[in-house]
Amino acid sequence: xxxxxxxxxxxxxxxxxxxxxxxxxxxxxxxxxxxxxxxxxxxxxxxxxxxxxxx
Amino acid sequence: xxxxxxxxxxxxxxxxxxxxxxxxxxxxxxxxxxxxxxxxxxxxxxxxxxxxxxxxxxxxxxxxxxxxxxxxxxxxxxxxxxxxxxxxxxxxxxxxxxxxxxxxxxxxxxxxxxxxxxxxxxxxxxxxxxxxxxxxxxxxxxxxxxxxxxxxxxxxxxxxxxxxxxxxxxxxxxxxxxxxxxxxxxxxxxxxxxxxxxxxxxxxxxxxxxxxxxxxxxxxxxxxxxxxxxxxxxxxxxxxxxxxxxxxxxxxxxxxxxxxxxxxxxxxxxxxxxxxxxxxxxxxxxxxxxxxxxxxxxxxxxxxxxxxxxxxxxxxxxxxxxxxxxxxxxxxxxxxxxxxxxxxxxxxxxxxxxxxxxxxxxxxxxxxxxxxxxxxxxxxxxxxxxxxxxxxxxxxxxxxxxxxxxxxxxxxxxxxxxxxxxxxxxxxxxxxxxxxxxxxxxxxxxxxxxxxxxxxxxxxxxxxxxxxxxxxxxxxxxxxxxxxxxxxxxxxxxxxxxxxxxxxxxxxxxxxxxxxxxxxxxxxxxxxxxxxxxxxxxxxxxxxxxxxxxxxxxxxxxxxxxxxxxxxxxxxxxxxxxx
Numbered sequence: 001x002x003x004x005x006x007x008x009x010x011x012x013x014x015x016x017x018x019x020x021x022x023x024x025x026x027x028x029x030x031x032x033x034x035x036x037x038x039x040x041x042x043x044x045x046x047x048x049x050x051x052x053x054x055x
Numbered sequence: 056x057x058x059x060x061x062x063x064x065x066x067x068x069x070x071x072x073x074x075x076x077x078x079x080x081x082x083x084x085x086x087x088x089x090x091x092x093x094x095x096x097x098x099x100x101x102x103x104x105x106x107x108x109x110x111x112x113x114x115x116x117x118x119x120x121x122x123x124x125x126x127x128x129x130x131x132x133x134x135x136x137x138x139x140x141x142x143x144x145x146x147x148x149x150x151x152x153x154x155x156x157x158x159x160x161x162x163x164x165x166x167x168x169x170x171x172x173x174x175x176x177x178x179x180x181x182x183x184x185x186x187x188x189x190x191x192x193x194x195x196x197x198x199x200x201x202x203x204x205x206x207x208x209x210x211x212x213x214x215x216x217x218x219x220x221x222x223x224x225x226x227x228x229x230x231x232x233x234x235x236x237x238x239x240x241x242x243x244x245x246x247x248x249x250x251x252x253x254x255x256x257x258x259x260x261x262x263x264x265x266x267x268x269x270x271x272x273x274x275x276x277x278x279x280x281x282x283x284x285x286x287x288x289x290x291x292x293x294x295x296x297x298x299x300x301x302x303x304x305x306x307x308x309x310x311x312x313x314x315x316x317x318x319x320x321x322x323x324x325x326x327x328x329x330x331x332x333x334x335x336x337x338x339x340x341x342x343x344x345x346x347x348x349x350x351x352x353x354x355x356x357x358x359x360x361x362x363x364x365x366x367x368x369x370x371x372x373x374x375x376x377x378x379x380x381x382x383x384x385x386x387x388x389x390x391x392x393x394x395x396x397x398x399x400x401x402x403x404x405x406x407x408x409x410x411x412x413x414x415x416x417x418x419x420x421x422x423x424x425x426x427x428x429x430x431x432x433x434x435x436x437x438x439x440x441x442x443x444x445x446x447x448x449x450x451x452x453x454x455x456x457x458x459x460x461x462x463x464x465x466x467x468x469x470x471x472x473x474x475x476x477x478x479x480x481x482x483x484x485x486x487x488x489x490x491x492x493x494x495x496x497x498x499x500x501x502x503x504x505x506x507x508x509x510x511x512x513x514x515x516x517x518x519x520x521x522x523x524x525x526x527x528x529x530x531x532x533x534x535x536x537x538x539x540x541x542x543x544x545x546x547x548x549x550x551x552x553x554x555x556x557x558x559x560x561x562x563x564x565x566x567x568x569x570x571x572x573x574x575x576x577x578x579x580x581x582x583x584x585x586x587x588x589x590x591x592x593x594x595x596x597x598x599x600x601x602x603x604x605x606x607x608x609x610x611x612x613x614x615x616x617x618x619x620x621x622x623x624x625x626x627x628x629x630x631x632x633x634x
Contacts, residue, residue: 005105008127008259012266015098019091019420026087026416037414040274047270 004055013051020045082229082410088419095267095423099248099260099430106252106259113462116253117442118185119344123255127262128350129357132341133365134261137268138432139221139425142369146408147401149373150391152311153297154633156370161300162324165359165626167332169619171342172356175333177604178513179343180351181595186343187336188447194512194596196520197451202527204447206501207336208440212473214498215436216480222429223481229406230422238481241426245434246474250467254442257434258341264427269361271424272368278412279375282387289378297374300633313558322564326571330506337439348604352615359622363629376404433477441469496538503567504530504574511578516590516597522582530574537569538562 004010023041026032084092114120123131148156184190188207192200223237248256283289289298296303296310303309304316312319332338332355342354379389389411392403409421445466454461508527511518539550543562556562594600604615611617 008102008262011098011102011105011259012263015094015263016266016270018094022087022090022094023416023420026085030415032414034414036274036278036412037416040417040420043274044270 007055009051009055013048013053013055015048016044017048017052020048082406082418082422084230084418084422085415087416088422091416091419092423092426095427096244098263099244102259102263103248103251103256106256109255110251110253110463112459113445113466114185114459115255116463116466117438117445118340119253119255119258121344122346123258123344125345125350125353125357127258128341128345128354130265130361131258131261132338132354132358133362134265134268134431135338135341135435137265137365137428138218138435139225139429140218140432142268142272142425142428143221143225143402143405145366145369146373146376146405149370150377150399150404151373151401153293153374153377154300154370155296155304155310155312156373157300157366157629157633158319158323160362160366160370161626161630162319163328164332164362165622166324167328168355168359168362169622170329171333171339172352172354172359173615173619174598175509175513176342176352176355177348177601178596178598179339180345180348181601181604184343185446186443187334187339188443190596191508191512191523192447192451194593195518195523199508199520199523199527200447200451202524203505204443204451208443208448210498210501211337211436211440211443212476213480215433215440215473216477217484218429218432218436219477220481220484222426222433224485225406225425225429228403229410234485238478241430241433242474242478242481245430245437246471249434249437249441249474250470253466253470254340254344254438257438258344260434261431264431265361267420267427268424268431269368271420271427272372274417275408275412275421276367276372276375279372279379279408282389282412283375283378283384289375292378292381292383293374297377300630302634307557307561312560314561314564318561318564318568322561322568326503326506326567327564329510330502330504330567330571334505334509335502336443337435340439340442349615352604353613353618356615356618356622363622363626372408373401373404376408437470437473437477440473441466444469444473499563499566500531500534500538500570503534503570507571507574507578511575511582512597514598515582516593516599517582517587518578519582519585519587521585522578522580525581526574526578529577530570533573534566534570537566541565 020041023037023044027037027041032038110116112120145156145159148159178194179187179190182190182193184193186204188200188204191203219238219242222241223232223234226232226237227234248260252259280286280289283292301316304314304319307313307315307318338355342351345351345354376389376391378384379387380391389408391407392400394400406425409418409425413421445462449465449469450462454465504527507530508523511526512523536550538547540548540552541554541556541562542548542552543556544559546559547562556565590600612621
């Protein structure tokens with residue numbers, strides 16, 4: 001895990017994954033239905049995961 | 056390119072006179088927004104702690120021991136320039152001048168970046184210089200190095216302070232955060248990660264900040280463009296000179312910038328652009344830390360790809376914003392804040408778009424992206440400052456032969472000192488409104504002539520140290536004199552207001568062009584009258600005496616020249632599309 005944390009691509013992926021999870025939590029807890037939040041959170045999640053998996 | 060936040064002048068025919076006065080923006084952050092900001096702070100500090108273990112020598116701390124992968128150096132290269140003045144300034148410029156703002160990218164950046172990669176990096180990297188002033192020392196002499204190092208160190212540390220001031224001011228206006236608290240928190244975080252991990256830490260965080268700025272602002276562009284009815288509708292709402300980049304540049308009175316295309320091409324496209332991208336150590340440093348010569352050359356060329364697309368993120372939102380204020384789109388309920396005197400506060404264009412379109416959560420992303428751009432600009436300046444101050448001032452003139460550990464400790468001390476001076480500068484800027492304008496002016500005087508020195512130094516072996524030094528001095532004096540003899544938008548003319556220029560931007564281009572020409576010819580004349588260095592001392596430093604790098608083993612699309620040509624063709628096509 002420490003080796004992974006030294007990989008910048010992995011760190012960037014982890015950051016966007018966490019941000020997307022915060023956005024999803026906010027969407028569900030506040031019952032939001034606006035498309036912008038959902039699309040942005042999904043895009044961040046996919047980007048974050050891809051960066052983590054590829055590095 | 057550093058651009059100060061714009062003060063406003065009203066654009067004729069575009070702004071409806073019935074707009075409400077709105078000088079502030081209301082943003083209320085919720086828990087999710089604060090969480091995102093905190094996560095960002097934790098990550099940038101965490102990167103500092105991770106890099107700290109790798110810092111063993113002064114080279115690790117100040118120049119990353121030339122061990123950074125290409126994709127990181129390329130994104131850091133562009134991100135070092137993606138400070139807040141750039142992001143907020145370019146959105147403001149997009150609203151004020153329309154699509155012509157793309158000239159700062161498609162004329163004022165790409166060509167110079169390609170030139171740097173193809174022609175200049177072999178000398179910067181091949182000479183094994185650790186900094187741009189050190190290259191000047193190898194190529195010319197110590198006095199030329201000293202002049203460049205001192206002016207660069209002063210400029211970077213003041214730029215860092217202005218960036219800090221602008222961040223705190225912005226947070227005070229849009230979030231009602233305390234000015235002092237914002238200054239100390241932002242400076243403290245930048246200090247922690249630059250102190251721990253030096254240049255590598257700053258570069259790694261610049262890449263994170265790049266993704267945050269691009270991904271954080273992309274949804275804004277999409278939703279605002281959709282709200283404005285797409286690009287075709289924007290074109291029908293705005294005067295044609297706001298949506299064409301070149302069509303109205305044949306006459307300076309016909310376009311919002313008040314510029315003729317010749318002054319744009321020579322002033323911005325040649326003098327200012329090449330002067331910044333090819334000689335400013337802040338950006339060149341990112342290419343100098345690549346793993347090998349090929350990667351060092353590719354760094355600015357690969358960086359030119361996102362740079363080319365950056366107008367989508369930082370110019371289009373401004374154009375969209377001004378379109379949304381037209382009568383046909385006023386039902387959308389968006390306005391750029393208006394000052395009590397009735398003028399539009401263009402500087403607030405981007406924050407007002409974020410406040411208008413971003414819901415809770417995404418608002419945190421948008422604010423974090425803004426903070427990232429400020430902090431990125433500050434960290435870039437501080438790391439360039441500590442390298443130049445340690446290598447080119449302290450080690451070159453004061454303490455020459457100490458252990459490596461001594462310079463590592465001193466580099467860390469300079470990092471702290473740089474941040475503290477930035478904080479002092481931020482408070483000075485707060486107390487004296489005109490200091491920003493004054494500093495930008497002085498920076499322009501120093502930067503304007505610089506490219507002539509490098510051009511002659513790298514491509515004409517007859518250029519001498521005396522020629523370079525006096526060329527720089529006379530070029531800087533010529534810049535000051537030109538500013539003192541011309542007036543634009545009420546500025547300049549402090550000697551005798553002999554000539555009036557329509558726009559401040561036009562004046563800046565003329566000042567830069569004059570200083571470049573004076574430097575160019577002074578350097579030639581003085582060089583011809585003084586003794587040059589022998590050829591043996593110039594190998595690896597001058598074009599005609601350096602073996603050209605060969606990359607026949609690379610795949611064709613990774614070779615320097617084909618890559619550069621493809622980029623130039625795409626740039627020309629983009630200019631034609633938005634002609």
